[in-house]
Amino acid sequence: MPITPDSGPWKHGEWTVNEEKQVRDAIDLHPDVFPKGIAITLARRLRRTPEAVRMKTVQIRKELRMKEWIPVTEYIPPPDLAVLVARHHGTVVSMDAKFENGKWIRGEDANITHWMHLPEPPVSGSAYIAGKQKEKK
Numbered sequence: 161m162p163i164t165p166d167s168g169p170w171k172h173g174e175w176t177v178n179e180e181k182q183v184r185d186a187i188d189l190h191p192d193v194f195p196k197g198i199a200i201t202l203a204r205r206l207r208r209t210p211e212a213v214r215m216k217t218v219q220i221r222k223e224l225r226m227k228e229w230i231p232v233t234e235y236i237p238p239p240d241l242a243v244l245v246a247r248h249h250g251t252v253v254s255m256d257a258k259f260e261n262g263k264w265i266r267g268e269d270a271n272i273t274h275w276m277h278l279p280e281p282p283v284s285g286s287a288y289i290a291g292k293q294k295e296k297k
Contacts, residue, residue: 170207170208170209170212171206171207171208172212175216179206179208180216180220182202182205182206183202183206183213183216183217183220184220186198186202186217187217187220187221187224194217199213199214199217226277227276227277227279228276229246229274229275229276230274230275230276231273231274232272232273232274232275233273236259236275237259237275239259239260239261240260241277242278243259243275243276243277243278244275244276244277244278245272245274245275245276246272246273246274246275246276247271247272247273248271248273259275
């Protein structure tokens with residue numbers, strides 16, 4: 161029986177931590193693309209529409225890509241986007257380099273091999289301690 165938005169008691173709204181973990185686990189097993197049937201099975205298990213599962217998968221994959229080093233031979237960051245850059249031996253050169261007019265601004269142009277998006281800034285009023293974000297008192 162095909163799954164349609166009207167064919168079941170679909171959940172809507174915020175995703176629970178457990179639901180998101182199940183999607184992340186499926187992505188870990190199939191990093192590039194889900195084999196045929198996996199997304200449908202996941203949608204049935206989570207009682208979410210296949211479209212909702214697809215959108216959540218796209219969002220998580222995008223978040224994961226934002227945390228990876230990207231070779232400059234594959235992709236150059238857009239102009240005016242501040243990024244981290246690394247040299248050929250793995251040293252992080254600059255915390256806010258930009259690639260403009262064919263060269264790196266801040267971060268010594270020589271031997272730049274990879275770049276990465278900057279992480280999100282900390283939330284106001286919170287501290288990042290021992291791998292967990294905790295509210296300040």
